Amino acid sequence: MDDIVLKLAVIGAAGIAAQWFAWRLQLPAIVLLLAAGFIAGPATGFLNPAADFGAIYRPMVSIAVAIILFEGGLTLNFKEIRETSTAVRRIIMYAGPLTWVMAAFAAHHIGGLSWPTAIVLGAILVVTGPTVIMPLLRQAQLDARPASLLRWEAIVNDPIGALFAVVAFEVILVYIGIHEADNLIVLLLAGFAVAIVGGWLAAKLIVWSFVRGHVPEYLKAPVLLASVVAVYAATNTLLEESGLLTVTVMGMVLANSRIASLTDMRRFKETITTLLVSGVFIILTASLSIDDIRSLDWRAALFVASLLLVIRPVAIMLATIRSGATMQERLLSAWIAPRGVVAVAVSGLFGTLLADVGVEDAGRMVAFTFAVVVTTIVLHGFTLAPLASFLKLKKASKPGILIVGGSRWSTALALKLKEAEIPVMLADQNWNHLAEARLASIPVYFGEVLSESAHHSIDPKSFSNLIATGDNDAYNALVCTDFGPELGRSHVFQIGRIDEKARKALNFTLGGRSLTKESVSFLDLREKLLNGWTFQLTRLTDEFGWDAYEASRPEGALILLWIKPSGTIVFAATSSNTPGQNDRILSFGLPKDDARAEAASKTARKAEEISASQATNDEGSKAS
Template sequence: MHDLAMQIAVIGVAGIAAQWLAWRFQIPAIVILLAVGLIFGPLTGMMNPRSDFGELYTPLVSTAVAIILFEGGLTLRLREIRETSTAVRRVVMVSGPMVWIMTALAARYVGDMSWPVSLILGALLVVTGPTVIMPLLRHARLKARPASLLRWEAILNDPVGALFAVVSFEAYLVLRGAHDAEHLIVTTLAALVVAVAGGILGGRALTIFFARGHAPEYLKAPILFAVVVGMNALTNLLLEEAGLLTVTIMGITMANSKLASLNELRKFKETITVLLVSGLFIVLTASLQLSVIMSLEWRVVVFLALVLLVIRPIAIFVSTTGAGLEFKERLLVSWIAPRGIVAVAVAGLFGTTLARIGVADADRMVAYTFAVVAATILLHGFSLKPLARILDLRVTNRPGILIVGASRFSIALARRLKAQEVPVVIADANWSHVSEARLAEVDVWFGEILSEEAHHSLDLSRFDHMIAATDNDAYNALVCTDFGAEIGRSEVFQVGSTSSGQQTSGARHAMHFTLGGMPLFKPPRTYNQLRDDIIDGWTFQATRLTPEFGLEQFFETRPEGTTPVLWIQPSQDIVFAAAEGAGEPDVGDVIIAFGPPRAERDQEKIVRGTLTEREARAERARKTAEDVAKQSEGAN
């Protein structure tokens, strides 16, 4: 396939299809992308992007990696590193050089490579790859501390490892007489200064430029994109791949600024990154030669064992001694170190250059790098979640629900969910409302859910669903719109009027269809209606369906007006009744329904025919009035 337009189209479609399949079947996306790249490239010879793209191949790959690292930097907020700052600093500054030296020794004496290739390979395998770590963290739902450490290490180590490789390569050129040592030292120091200072100044300049309104909203993302590409290219003029450090620091600088439009910029960059990661990994894997892969011998197995089981654990345990981490956290981090795009990309770059200047085992460096990348993706991709479960480092083994608004309705729902062992948290900025929820023994978060603090301290990976249940429909819609991007627009629900079900009199009062969440009830029910129902004695009931007691019997034995809100499947997945394509509950599901109460003795009387339905409703109304009167007396 030599038609570049068709090749780009195939890579794009295959990459996104792989991402969707990974989401659908809950497996690491990189595993599927790796398989697709092998099929397109070495196994079938359908494409060879390195030769097909020609001179554009290297700069395109370098630019794509820079954009990916910048987006990774945008996710790093200094407030998140409070508990792991010492560990992160030691992992980058102590563990990184240790891995470099030990891996180089393994490549030299086990892989039987030359010293130049061994040093470059050791530097490349310092990186742990945010393009692999990020999807794995989302999939594994780790607790905050180990997740923060792995994320920071992956993003910071990528440019550091690339710089180690560049320094090794330049040092080899010095030994060959192509450069002098003074030139290398001056160039390296200048590149580091430019990278660090340029990243900080570039990030702050863009923040001020955007904050003062010098660019319209529709141009902010394109300007940001252009600046990232430009900063990467400019720094690379001093030292190859030093631009990766520049854009990473620029991303971190902007992530920790108070820029109102940062969320929109981050969403745009995340979309671009998903496209680039999907396509880039296929391109890099498809560019491998089958002969290179077949050249791997028994030495690579021993090398892999040393890298995974000896070098990484030693470096992590030595560097994190006294860093405030538990043993099980250090054990997890010492095992999880998948390599990704940067290692493969830089290995291809230097492998080609070394081969051109006559280094015999340059191709073996590429093969070894690919072997480590493939092995770590497969081993770490499929072992992270089980290992985290064994070590009790997962946030929860069940999907949770975040409820915004501590009303009597939401507290009653939370108590019923908690009784079914569903993780649930109620968030509210009103202390008296939160106090009521705490008295009901429901987990709470006191504060404004739309604040920056909420995004830091409320780990959203704990929640698969959210319900906005305050008395303000517009606020509910705002909350659902804000959190829908992270939790999923199909998994955020709200009480009252929504974009998909309006209770208003006309289009003038209707919200735009892109705002808000799904209605919690169909047809939508307002906050006041639900409040009145609670006052009238309505309750949440949990009922498990069995072969003998199915959905039809459920409705036959419930008072009129009972509405299923959600059901919990045997797999612990939660399905909301109002969700699109929810279907119906099946045998084994536990239905959480909201409906009028029916006392057991009334149920028995109705069955015997000694009490009419009307009399039962009147009796419930009388008891409710007595309860309200008692509460009023207690308040007075």
């Protein structure tokens, strides 16, 4: 027992460490997870999942895959697929079967596998793995259309590919005389019907119970997680692997339902999925033996090459003719098709089942699948971002700022940021508040940024920071609280007077960070703007460094942020460092001439007050 606990702890620690190093080094996380699994399994022999976990090994992986697919279904909102729906539909309906047929022929004639193994392997390789594509999309920063195309294909095709494998396996059983054809047709039709209807009914039941208040808020995420496992297990009793389709449908229905707490549940599911993806990849890679690796010869290499360079491109280019997708999007989809957890898990299952019915080379199917998984993860992981840049399908790499709350002050701030070539957008639900910004050609969003429609119109990943500048401190705090988990709590800021004592009494997850070190309110900033204060952008040089800037800065000027030569934005209120050479400092204060005049005026007024005070004292002395 202690040995199993130790190995589970190592799997968890290695998975999260791989994710962190991938984030830190800007590498595909899946590549590091594969490396961690290989080291833990075939390289050192520390981990042998089938022997270590025994009978619970395969059920454990199956449930993890079901939860991963359900979480993927939660990201599929129909509003975001309007522009690419035809392309996605054709890829699923036409490219999937084409891939199955061509991959089966290639596996038999090029890879040297028997027909039963080749047919099942071709079905499995229809999947394109959300467990792989989602982390890659997160790092590649694609435009909305190609990202939507790849994400929808990956999530919807995963359960379909698994069901193709079920159909292929059942057909083989009929061919060798174990099952009857009539029973097979009834079983498949019933399985598909129960999977789709069961997923829809389960989702509607959850929506009804949540909306009517039959489940308390703190139990919603646990109830959802338990329901996914229960629905998956129930559907699987009728038809093997049909539960994957059920949970995907369930997630899609929930994603398009109006549930107020769905965002919080989605974040919980994302956390669980990150842990599961990390652990499952390490476990499945560790289950690969040295003999499996040695069984891969030049024919396996030719099969993988044909799959990547011929089969996938031909299937996608034929399926997307006149689909509305651009040639650049079609080329990207034709190359990017990484396989992941589902492919490995399903191949392991059917490899065992085929071996049980006497197919001699069934064990090679797992090795072939791993060869495809490793090759596609490495190649597509390192080429997605460069290819997207070459095809001009990548978002602007510069970090942007979303400003919520239209006013003269926020418009002036947006203008100065635009002058500094920082992507910026101004959002407000009052059309008049955006008038000056529209006249200045500043991108605007008219509507409520906290609404569901805003989530699909404004891609939060296009902006690395948010500043809430409205005249209502509570609303500013609400906006920062909502966007904090998406952008990172250290990247959401708000204006307004913040009483530190009261701030500490609040939950630290509420609100954002103060935009300025000094406590200033919306009215203070508006009054300063009316009194002639402006935004100023100053570049530091060798001759004019930080100390010189500090000495020359007008009295009371507020330093908001500085922009480094790389484009990185550093907010003054949260940084303990000082700007360096070639950094551009954005401040808000009086122009220097006006500042000198105001200082002289203050000095004169103070001198007059001193003179008046002395005169009063002199008169008092004479009287006494």
